[in-house]
Amino acid sequence: MTLSQFWRRFRRNKFAVAALVVVILLLLAAIFAPYLAPHDPNVQSLPDRRALPGGKFLLGADEFGRDMLSRTIWGARVALRVGLIATGIGMVGGVAIGMIAGFVGGWLDELLMRIMDILLAFPYLLLAIAIVSALGPGEVNTQLAIAIWTLPSFARLIRGSVISLKQREFVEAARALGADTRRILWRHVLPNSISPIIIYGTLYIARAITMEAALSFLGMGTQPPTASWGIMVSAGRNYLRTAPHIATIPGLAIAITVLAFNLLGDGLRDALDPRLKDA
Amino acid sequence: MQHGRITTRFLAFVLASAMLVVAGCGSKQAAPVGGNSNEAAGGGQPKKGGTITVGRPTDAISLDPQLATTAPEVWVYNNIFEPLVNLDEKMQVQPGLAEKWEWVGDTTLRFHLKTGVKFQDGTPFNAEAVKFTIERVINPKKPARGRSWLGPVTGAKVIDENTVDIITATPFAPLLNNLTMVFVAGIVSPTAVQKYGDDFGRNPVGTGPFKFQEWKTNDSITLARNDDYWGSKPNLDKVIFKVIPEEGARMIAFDRGDIDFLLQPAPSEMNRLKSDKQTNVVSTPGLRILYIGLNMQQAPTNDKLVRQALSHAIDMKAINEFVVEGQMLPAKGIVAPAIFGYKDVGLEAKYNFDVSKAAELLKQAGYTKGSDGIWQKGGKPLELSFWFSQGRDLKDKEIAEAVQDQLTKLGIKVKPYFREWAAHLTALAKEDPTFNLYTMGWVTMTGDSDFGIYSQFHSANAPPAGTQYNRYKNAEVDRLLDEARTSLDQAKRKAAYETAQELIVDDVVWLPVYQTQEIAVLKNYVKGYVGHPAEYYVRFNGVWLNK
Numbered sequence: 001m002t003l004s005q006f007w008r009r010f011r012r013n014k015f016a017v018a019a020l021v022v023v024i025l026l027l028l029a030a031i032f033a034p035y036l037a038p039h040d041p042n043v044q045s046l047p048d049r050r051a052l053p054g055g056k057f058l059l060g061a062d063e064f065g066r067d068m069l070s071r072t073i074w075g076a077r078v079a080l081r082v083g084l085i086a087t088g089i090g091m092v093g094g095v096a097i098g099m100i101a102g103f104v105g106g107w108l109d110e111l112l113m114r115i116m117d118i119l120l121a122f123p124y125l126l127l128a129i130a131i132v133s134a135l136g137p138g139e140v141n142t143q144l145a146i147a148i149w150t151l152p153s154f155a156r157l158i159r160g161s162v163i164s165l166k167q168r169e170f171v172e173a174a175r176a177l178g179a180d181t182r183r184i185l186w187r188h189v190l191p192n193s194i195s196p197i198i199i200y201g202t203l204y205i206a207r208a209i210t211m212e213a214a215l216s217f218l219g220m221g222t223q224p225p226t227a228s229w230g231i232m233v234s235a236g237r238n239y240l241r242t243a244p245h246i247a248t249i250p251g252l253a254i255a256i257t258v259l260a261f262n263l264l265g266d267g268l269r270d271a272l273d274p275r276l277k278d279a
Numbered sequence: 280m281q282h283g284r285i286t287t288r289f290l291a292f293v294l295a296s297a298m299l300v301v302a303g304c305g306s307k308q309a310a311p312v313g314g315n316s317n318e319a320a321g322g323g324q325p326k327k328g329g330t331i332t333v334g335r336p337t338d339a340i341s342l343d344p345q346l347a348t349t350a351p352e353v354w355v356y357n358n359i360f361e362p363l364v365n366l367d368e369k370m371q372v373q374p375g376l377a378e379k380w381e382w383v384g385d386t387t388l389r390f391h392l393k394t395g396v397k398f399q400d401g402t403p404f405n406a407e408a409v410k411f412t413i414e415r416v417i418n419p420k421k422p423a424r425g426r427s428w429l430g431p432v433t434g435a436k437v438i439d440e441n442t443v444d445i446i447t448a449t450p451f452a453p454l455l456n457n458l459t460m461v462f463v464a465g466i467v468s469p470t471a472v473q474k475y476g477d478d479f480g481r482n483p484v485g486t487g488p489f490k491f492q493e494w495k496t497n498d499s500i501t502l503a504r505n506d507d508y509w510g511s512k513p514n515l516d517k518v519i520f521k522v523i524p525e526e527g528a529r530m531i532a533f534d535r536g537d538i539d540f541l542l543q544p545a546p547s548e549m550n551r552l553k554s555d556k557q558t559n560v561v562s563t564p565g566l567r568i569l570y571i572g573l574n575m576q577q578a579p580t581n582d583k584l585v586r587q588a589l590s591h592a593i594d595m596k597a598i599n600e601f602v603v604e605g606q607m608l609p610a611k612g613i614v615a616p617a618i619f620g621y622k623d624v625g626l627e628a629k630y631n632f633d634v635s636k637a638a639e640l641l642k643q644a645g646y647t648k649g650s651d652g653i654w655q656k657g658g659k660p661l662e663l664s665f666w667f668s669q670g671r672d673l674k675d676k677e678i679a680e681a682v683q684d685q686l687t688k689l690g691i692k693v694k695p696y697f698r699e700w701a702a703h704l705t706a707l708a709k710e711d712p713t714f715n716l717y718t719m720g721w722v723t724m725t726g727d728s729d730f731g732i733y734s735q736f737h738s739a740n741a742p743p744a745g746t747q748y749n750r751y752k753n754a755e756v757d758r759l760l761d762e763a764r765t766s767l768d769q770a771k772r773k774a775a776y777e778t779a780q781e782l783i784v785d786d787v788v789w790l791p792v793y794q795t796q797e798i799a800v801l802k803n804y805v806k807g808y809v810g811h812p813a814e815y816y817v818r819f820n821g822v823w824l825n826k
Binding site: 219 | 598669677683685696698699
């Protein structure tokens with residue numbers, strides 16, 4: 001499928017296009033946060049605490065008098081950084097494990113997949129909490145915990161597609177022509193499994209973002225005063241009756257971001273799935 | 280797919296909060312302003328009868344005072360059991376089951392008991408029962424949770440039916456005050472303990488104004504009036520302690536009138552409750568001090584000049600006003616003023632917020648301000664590791680965050696480290712921990728400085744032996760605290776505590792933030808309730824309902 005073909009199919013899904021725009025805007029916000037944010041996101045101004053939106057602060061101030069707008073923009077940075085890095089690590093690791101297990105087969109396949117099953121068997125949040133408890137809280141460890149959690153899903157996905165691919169004629173042909181395993185994996189198997197990886201990756205970015213928010217909400221993820229949407233929601237829930245904007249704004253940011261990545265993933269799936277014909 | 284659930288839950292939360300915003304816009308009621316803080320005590324001739332329902336967040340573990348010692352239990356069994364002597368609202372020791380007492384020599388405290396008192400099961404209360412209880416507390420095979428409060432106590436001796444001696448191995452001055460704690464030495468019925476064995480905690484029998492009636496686990500505990508009570512008879516027929524774990528649900532239950540008496544109210548709702556005419560808020564200055572502790576062994580807080588700089592670098596006034604929202608009292612020392620041995624050392628003036636003084640002290644300590652605005656010495660930035668937790672004390676985490684911000688603004692780097700409460704305690708107790716600052720609260724429930732100052736500043740009580748997380752070591756302070764612990768001369772003890780406080784404050788071991796207020800929220804028809812400074816101390820003998 002050429003790029004223009006892909007784009008033509010992707011474009012048909014209006015939601016996906018809107019989601020793509022949102023994701024691009026979020027990325028821009030995250031990259032240019034220092035220039036976009038009107039205030040320092042971490043400097044407190046106690047007398048302005050819980051200021052309502054409007055006036056001095058466009059989106060109000062939080063419980064320490066920090067600018068909500070600036071914190072929300074900087075929060076996008078944390079969310080996307082954790083989402084992209086964690087999913088990236090999980091994807092690379094999972095793909096490597098899945099390819100080796102699927103292609104080599106035998107006892108190695110058994111061993112690797114049973115380890116993946118063990119990881120999958122854990123309740124997802126509990127696994128992340130256990131990892132963070134062992135390593136200590138913080139953004140890097142949160143990324144690692146989320147990466148470990150995403151790893152088995154990618155491994156299983158890729159293993160399945162490798163097993164079906166390795167029996168196909170073009171792989172047989174490559175082998176008959178004397179290509180070694182590495183070349184076959186890199187040049188033939190991986191490119192043919194790339195669409196599910198991309199789709200899965202996009203969906204998992206959304207999940208990683210919620211996971212980071214959840215861990216931060218529980219106090220185990222990103223540490224204060226860094227602006228993380230999860231922390232902001234967590235702090236704001238004490239003031240739902242008096243200053244509802246503190247929890248609601250980051251809550252909406254999480255919802256919009258997760259929705260955008262999910263819709264984008266759906267759009268990619270529809271556009272990349274060869275079984276869905278051009279109508 | 281299982282992973283999808285987290286997304287769903289978050290979206291649900293966001294939706295719920297959004298709805299609340301909408302709901303909140305419609306209900307901006309203009310609350311009537313009225314001062315009605317402490318009038319619950321007054322109000323005419325007490326009426327007999329009725330049932331009061333108390334709301335609290337957690338169920339009891341056991342109602343055996345020698346087994347379970349946290350608030351959810353003590354709130355309940357403080358009405359079933361009584362200690363030999365009581366602390367009144369001014370933290371003075373008053374007669375209870377014992378009418379008189381005296382020290383007979385350095386190591387024997389003699390009690391003369393009230394006659395004609397019976398346990399709720401009819402067993403007579405006498406010297407044997409006291410001996411039984413004391414020996415149950417110090418039983419080496421199965422010591423009570425509150426065993427350590429009795430220090431060097433070795434046993435009790437029956438002199439006659441109504442006279443009993445409590446004997447210690449070495450002189451132990453705080454003994455009388457420690458015996459006022461119902462969760463240390465609430466007197467239990469020996470017959471009931473023998474009858475129920477391990478189930479005594481589910482069938483508690485004491486001498487108090489209310490007797491145990493029913494316990495529905497995780498739902499409610501019901502107490503009924505003890506008609507044979509030896510003191511002034513209680514008015515209420517029943518007291519029901521209900522468990523409502525969720526703060527919001529507890530507030531709603533109170534608003535609806537399902538509960539009449541609320542323990543641990545939501546801080547953010549206090550202003551609304553105070554202005555509500557149907558509600559009385561009884562606030563009593565408490566005994567707990569929330570403080571920021573300094574590690575005396577770990578660089579750079581092992582440097583007295585750095586500690587002194589910190590004592591001028593934090594704006595406690597702003598923290599108390601804006602973060603704690605004025606709900607607590609600014610701390611005036613390392614123990615609360617009501618404690619025996621307290622001295623006003625002029626904390627506010629000694630640790631006044633003065634940025635230039637802090638900078639001056641840092642310069643003296645050899646620090647210079649780098650081009651990045653951060654203080655440094657020998658090329659290394661001034662960095663403090665700050666360990667804190669959340670939810671154990673009002674706004675503990677928020678205070679830590681505000682302090683972090685204030686220090687950062689002054690060019691002191693702060694590395695925050697958050698842990699949940701149990702992990703926080705474990706980490707602080709570890710060998711050679713690397714923190715510089717930590718948050719903690721300490722309550723001197725006995726009303727005697729021994730429990731507040733000895734336990735928190737004597738070097739013998741540093742981990743692993745005890746809870747002196749500062750690792751403070753001052754030979755003179757140790758000597759004074761030992762002297763105050765073993766001397767039975769109250770004037771001498773007081774003087775020793777006063778000098779110790781001067782030294783400790785001079786060394787800058789704690790940066791005290793606030794002194795608690797004990798807050799009970801009651802419906803305005805609940806009369807006769809008197810607030811008590813000690814946490815856990817909720818007694819219903821004098822309470823009656825005007826409805």
